Amino acid sequence: MTMPTHAMVLAAGRGTRMKALSRNLPKPLMVVAGRTLLDRTLDRVAAAGIGTAVVNTHYLAEMVETHIATRRTPPEIVLSPESALLETGGGVAAALPLLGDGPFFVHNSDVILPDGPTPSLVRLAETWNDAAMDALLLVHRTPHAIGYSGYGDYFVDAWGRMRRRRGHEVAPYLFTGVQLLHPRLFEGCPEGPFSLNVLYDRAQAAGRLWAVVHDGMWIHVGTPEGLQRANRLLTSPYLFDER
Numbered sequence: 001m002t003m004p005t006h007a008m009v010l011a012a013g014r015g016t017r018m019k020a021l022s023r024n025l026p027k028p029l030m031v032v033a034g035r036t037l038l039d040r041t042l043d044r045v046a047a048a049g050i051g052t053a054v055v056n057t058h059y060l061a062e063m064v065e066t067h068i069a070t071r072r073t074p075p076e077i078v079l080s081p082e083s084a085l086l087e088t089g090g091g092v093a094a095a096l097p098l099l100g101d102g103p104f105f106v107h108n109s110d111v112i113l114p115d116g117p118t119p120s121l122v123r124l125a126e127t128w129n130d131a132a133m134d135a136l137l138l139v140h141r142t143p144h145a146i147g148y149s150g151y152g153d154y155f156v157d158a159w160g161r162m163r164r165r166r167g168h169e170v171a172p173y174l175f176t177g178v179q180l181l182h183p184r185l186f187e188g189c190p191e192g193p194f195s196l197n198v199l200y201d202r203a204q205a206a207g208r209l210w211a212v213v214h215d216g217m218w219i220h221v222g223t224p225e226g227l228q229r230a231n232r233l234l235t236s237p238y239l240f241d242e243r
Helices: 016-022 037-047 061-071 087-098 120-127 197-205 226-236
Strands: 006-010 051-056 076-081 106-108 135-141 155-157 162-164 173-181 207-212
Touching: 006 037, 006 087, 016 061, 037 061, 037 106, 051 061, 051 155, 061 076, 076 226, 087 135, 087 197, 106 162, 120 135, 120 173, 120 207, 135 155, 135 197, 155 173, 162 197, 162 226, 197 207
Parallel strands: 006 051, 006 106, 051 076, 135 207
Antiparallel strands: 106 173, 135 173, 155 162
């Protein structure tokens, strides 16, 4: 296994579903159990041995940048400011020159993933097959997701190959917002704002979209209620009792 040297943390969004809470505070700086969402994500990156994190900024960017300047612990942080919001795909595409030549992680900053026996970032790196993959997504079992009420995103076969849910299907797995991508995935990608889903669908059609199933917990912090739930879970002595 070769651990990637770079990760990108997505922290540019407006957090509109947080309503009044995000009016004067970007969602990545909201605190769960005494730690900001952004710091929790950066700490995960550092714990996996990844030396450099690229953080994109847009909404209330100066607050995010000021907070990052106070950190005194790894990883090294490089900012990728966006004058206009580029969405997930456009944001990563714009940051490619900062992310090295090999596979790199992308991690949403609004998810918390208590790990199973092996850290999920390490499991992604161990699973990566450069000859077969352009994108390796961490997925989670839909019925066990916390802070999620949709119909899932993907089906995953016995070998780890992925197929997106179609129409009225109910899929057993959701995408966690954590992934390992190769720069070649972005060859010929759209300019300006676009979703990473565009590239996932292209990789799926080419047979180069694969999955690792998360063996821990997945907590989405997307709404005020989700923020309260995450705080309650992570301060409870009975962490695994609530689903």
